[in-house]
Amino acid sequence: MQNFEFQNPTRIVFGQGTVPSLDKLVPADARVLILYGGQSAERAGTLAEVRAALGPRVRSEFGGIEANPTFETLMRAVALVRAERLDFLLAVGGGSVIDGTKFVAAAAPYSGDAWAILESFGSVVQEALPLAAVLTLPATGSEMNPSAVVTRQTTHTKAFFASPKVYPQFSILDPTKTYTLPARQLANGVVDAFVHVMEQYLTYPAAALVQDRFAEGLLQTLIEIGPKVVNGPADYDSRATLMWSATMALNGLIATGVPQDWATHLVGHELTALHGLDHGCTLAVVLPPMLRLRRDNKRAKLLQFAERVWQLRDGTDDDRIEQAIQRTQDFFESLGVRTRLSGYGLGPEVIAPLVEALTAHGMTRLGEHGDVTPDQARLVYEAAL
Amino acid sequence: MQNFEFQNPTRIVFGQGTVPSLDKLVPADARVLILYGGQSAERAGTLAEVRAALGPRVRSEFGGIEANPTFETLMRAVALVRAERLDFLLAVGGGSVIDGTKFVAAAAPYSGDAWAILESFGSVVQEALPLAAVLTLPATGSEMNPSAVVTRQTTHTKAFFASPKVYPQFSILDPTKTYTLPARQLANGVVDAFVHVMEQYLTYPAAALVQDRFAEGLLQTLIEIGPKVVNGPADYDSRATLMWSATMALNGLIATGVPQDWATHLVGHELTALHGLDHGCTLAVVLPPMLRLRRDNKRAKLLQFAERVWQLRDGTDDDRIEQAIQRTQDFFESLGVRTRLSGYGLGPEVIAPLVEALTAHGMTRLGEHGDVTPDQARLVYEAAL
Missing domain, CATH: 3.40.50.1970 (Rossmann fold)
Structure with a gap:
């Protein structure tokens, strides 16, 4: 730790x-x-x-x-x-x-x-x-x-x-x-809280057993209640759980003693700044390809995530990692949050300006190892088309 | 919640x-x-x-x-x-x-x-x-x-x-x-933190999904590191995890929005007051029979505890509950903390004064339902002989 x-x-x-x-x-x-x-x-x-x-x-x-x-x-x-x-x-x-x-x-x-x-x-x-x-x-x-x-x-x-x-x-x-919120805002909220946890959890092992368990507990909880919150009628217990999950996801607690990533947020910010995507949507678009791109650096934590959060125990390590990422992406889609740029009417022409904006904003060495460069971000945007 | x-x-x-x-x-x-x-x-x-x-x-x-x-x-x-x-x-x-x-x-x-x-x-x-x-x-x-x-x-x-x-x-x-602490104090610390969590978790369901996951995460962590902390050489990561677990176990966080028990603590206190047992030892003695006695009131949470903390999925509900309690007791024993009064040289003659002391101190309606009376406490002490 x-x-x-x-x-x-x-x-x-x-x-x-x-x-x-x-x-x-x-x-x-x-x-x-x-x-x-x-x-x-x-x-x-x-x-x-x-x-x-x-x-x-x-x-x-x-x-x-x-x-x-x-x-x-x-x-x-x-x-x-x-x-x-x-x-x-x-x-x-x-x-x-x-x-x-x-x-x-x-x-x-x-x-x-x-x-x-x-x-x-x-x-x-x-x-x-x-x-x-x-x-x-x-x-x-x-x-x-x-x-x-x-x-x-x-x-x-x-x-x-x-x-x-x-x-x-x-x-x-x-x-x-929250009872009067539209489903879209609730869905964005679930995704936002989920990705906040991922930015603090899905890095590399730091012998932070309690923080890992808390993070996994939040992810499991969001997976459990997300569809109910977004697709079901207003229900006190689910809304209360979402509210407390989202607060716990970013109040400093699960960040104690561990490395943090935040590349998904920063690469996503340009999509909001240039194309007005909801913050939660940018995270849903960026996270899956970001994890795929960096799977080697994040290998140990991706395997832990696959086992503890998605209960994946069969297949090779690579299979389980890919399945965990795909399930995460499917989870976002199940909430009605699209995970591809095409879903927002954006094509390959948007990528060069996004990468330029990242560079202009000094976002050139992102992630827990500082190795997510604008070139890497370009690969992420491309994979998200 | x-x-x-x-x-x-x-x-x-x-x-x-x-x-x-x-x-x-x-x-x-x-x-x-x-x-x-x-x-x-x-x-x-x-x-x-x-x-x-x-x-x-x-x-x-x-x-x-x-x-x-x-x-x-x-x-x-x-x-x-x-x-x-x-x-x-x-x-x-x-x-x-x-x-x-x-x-x-x-x-x-x-x-x-x-x-x-x-x-x-x-x-x-x-x-x-x-x-x-x-x-x-x-x-x-x-x-x-x-x-x-x-x-x-x-x-x-x-x-x-x-x-x-x-x-x-x-x-x-x-x-x-903590490197210079004797094994006995470390073991008491693990038991104390474990039972703190149990007092706030093992009651009845209150639709507090995050708090449950956090509590279960702490219990799993203590089970994972306890033997290493107590029986192994001083090791930074394990000691750091114990320290943070014990802090998180009783800083108010997992108590938010849920009922609390504390009968094990209060019934245990008299063993310290009258016979000088270490606080952790009193908890190890009292918790297992306390859970067995109140298994009907605590049924839903005991089953959840059995499944999520001890990964027990086979057998009848009653089997899994008993196994979960027994594993908890075995866990305490594996740390060198005795779980029977006889292990501390105490026999049936100590029970009546303990029950009287509880009554004298006004400890007559304990637990999350206020239904743990001195008579119930007597049954707990007897079962712990």
């Missing part, structure tokens, strides 16, 4: 009917900004519930945070925070809204050009406004971690930052808030 | 060579009390390393905290803290030292009779001194949780308290610090 530090201060308030606890959790004298995305939080009644729980506190609202939140939009929220001297940020939404709120929290008190927060990966962040979340879309784990992805619209750049200052103080996870 | 709140603020600093990070973690102007147990921390060089890391900080030391730390001893530490106006407590040891330190942290600023902290199960605790730990004995999970067990010597009472104020600020977990 590698040496590590782990600390996660976010308080989780989990379960049906927990939104009213906002009144207890938000300071009574807070000047609150509620941040949200489109109209679904209003339509589903969540915003009304949040407003009621906040009672007489001073509050303002900022809607319209996009999926893949943009720097440009978020800077308007920063201006509002400053103008109205707001001092507590409450995200109501999924990963995009929470990520965006983290950026606003760090940017509002920052005196220079706030893009530096992203260029420095967060290292310039000295302070941030307190923030919290009411989660409505389980997927990214942002509700219990210190990181965020923000897109600069003008340059099609998906940028990342992390800082211990932007852990949510608390996050309210009420599984019933 | 039941509604729950989860927050665990303790920072974990894990790995070989991490003790010197004390200098970064303890405030420079802290007036530190180092608390420890017997002479092993001195002999192994850990205390010297701690002193060196603390450098010129004002510090005092308090040794002699017993296994099953006593109120009487700890109140002497409280007096020292008050007399020397110490303001930061650093436990160097295992669960007993850390538990004791938590009590000192809560008792030092408490103005009334400090026994009230235990009588109220911690609810009177309004403030506590900051505390931290250097863990030398993996077992209890105290390094990352808010609870402690303290014994009143005069009345043979093992009492419990918990308060969010006594989470360690940080805990340093260096697996090499």
Whole structure:
């Protein structure tokens, strides 16, 4: 096991009917900004519930945070925070809204050009406004971690930052808030959580037995409940399990003491930036060919994955590895998430610009060994056609 | 899944060579009390390393905290803290030292009779001194949780308290610090961690799929490494895995959203209080007959335990349940931990006083259904003869 530090201060308030606890959790004298995305939080009644729980506190609202939140939009929220001297940020939404709120929290008190927060990966962040979340879309784990992805619209750049200052103080996870989500968003959430686990698990053995078991448990759970969540009627237990799985998939716990990959995410980001694919879809497209390409480096963990997650015990090592990857791909497809670029109307002509964008963004040595170059990414995109 | 709140603020600093990070973690102007147990921390060089890391900080030391730390001893530490106006407590040891330190942290600023902290199960605790730990004995999970067990010597009472104020600020977990431990303590640690998991897992199904998988992963891991840790030469990877397993077994994570039992612990406590058995030994004695006695109430989870943890798939349900319990008992024995009262020189004559003590301590409705009465406990003790 590698040496590590782990600390996660976010308080989780989990379960049906927990939104009213906002009144207890938000300071009574807070000047609150509620941040949200489109109209679904209003339509589903969540915003009304949040407003009621906040009672007489001073509050303002900022809607319209996009999926893949943009720097440009978020800077308007920063201006509002400053103008109205707001001092507590409450995200109501999924990963995009929470990520965006983290950026606003760090940017509002920052005196220079706030893009530096992203260029420095967060290292310039000295302070941030307190923030919290009411989660409505389980997927990214942002509700219990210190990181965020923000897109600069003008340059099609998906940028990342992390800082211990932007852990949510608390996050309210009420599984019933997912009941009105469309199947597509639920499916993306399952895939996102699944691939988050894979990025931290499917590397090389590091004598991290507990972390491996936890990761495998999350993968097995997502395989078990995924089809039920996406294709079945709204069901409390499955939604609750998805919500907790997605949080556990990226709260730092299974990352302790192990190498991490993240090449699938970074190679996938360009598909969102250039072609607007949902984040979850990019992962479903990239992961299978990425694993096939790197099967030699990942051999031991692929065999463990095949045995423990997919219960594959027959055939040669190579057979079992290929079967495990194919089953993973089939699993994504069974959720209605297409795993080929052609499924999104993209052909070979998109590949050269994607590879150029990776290079331009400095994504030239990815993966747990730093050996996934733009040339390797090209092979991945080609295999995904 | 039941509604729950989860927050665990303790920072974990894990790995070989991490003790010197004390200098970064303890405030420079802290007036530190180092608390420890017997002479092993001195002999192994850990205390010297701690002193060196603390450098010129004002510090005092308090040794002699017993296994099953006593109120009487700890109140002497409280007096020292008050007399020397110490303001930061650093436990160097295992669960007993850390538990004791938590009590000192809560008792030092408490103005009334400090026994009230235990009588109220911690609810009177309004403030506590900051505390931290250097863990030398993996077992209890105290390094990352808010609870402690303290014994009143005069009345043979093992009492419990918990308060969010006594989470360690940080805990340093260096697996090499376990190299000098005797096999007996390592074996007790494996059993303790195993039974901690069982108390939170082996109840009844609560649609908590992630928590179940995590619990099963911990049990499988302990079964895998236990014999190596206890019977083999000191080996970094196994010790690191034991350390992280024991921490994860009782840091609140696998308790989220599920019912809990704890009858084995409470029925076992009287064996320590009246006959001085090691805590781990009491668990090894009590768990197997406790599971057999309550097999009907615990049926669904026992079958899941048999299949997922012990890979038992043949025979009737009752066969698999009995086999799973027997394998658990054999596992404890394989570590050198005896699972019968006779192994500790105790015969039928001890039972009536044990049952009386349970009653006297108010332990009359234990377990996840509150149906483990002193009469049931008598059956457990009898079956353990």
